[in-house]
Amino acid sequence: MLRRPAMQVLRQFVRHESESTSSLILERSxxxxxxxxxxxxxxxxxxxxxxxxVTIFSLATNEMWRSGESESIQTSGATGDISQKTTWHRISVFRPGLRDVAYQYVKKGIRIYVEGKIDYGEYMDKNNVRRQATTIIADNIIFLSDHGKEE
Incomplete structure (x- = not known):
């Protein structure tokens, strides 16, 4: 696989206005x-x-850390309590082919890899209160297991 140097890739996304021009330069993001x-x-x-x-489902990511002398989870003989934080993510799949595959094969408990973008929006709930929502719009899903949690 041929990879471009990091600076070459970054140049596609970041454009600097030169000293000699005062025109507006649009940047990619x-x-x-x-x-x-x-x-x-x-x-x-x-x-x-x-x-x-749209196909909608939720995913959980976990962050773990050790409080005390050594903050590394992998350190053997480390003292301190292990803490964990779970963050839930709402996934929306709009692409027609991917939407149908996700609905058919994504099941609670399986491990998957999701690529996408973050979308922030607002909606009105049943009580007519304005709420904010953060959603991941999935562009790609890779299935890593074909069954629920391994025992």
Whole structure:
């Protein structure tokens, strides 16, 4: 696989205005997220009137740390308590082929890799209160296990 040097890739996304020009230069931006996770909820398909259907499911990521003298989890003989934080992510799949595959094969407990972008939005709940929502819009899903949690 041929890889471009990092600086060459960055030049595609970041453009600097030169001293001699005062014209507006549009910059490319990057909104990417990668999650290696376990599925927390079976997918559902939703469709708003007049809009394309979307497959929605949740994923959990875990962060672990050790408090005390050594903060590394892997250190043998380390003292301190191990703490864990679980963060839940809402995944939406709009792409027609991927949406159908996700609905059919994503199941609670399996491990998957998801690539996508973060989307922030607002909606009105049942009580007419404005709420904020953060969603991962999936562009790619790779299945890492074909069954629930290994025993």
């Amino acid at each position: 990057l909104n990417r997220i990668q999650l290696l996770v376990r599925v927390g909820q079976d997918p559902v398909i939703r469709q708003a009137e007049g809009k394309n259907p």
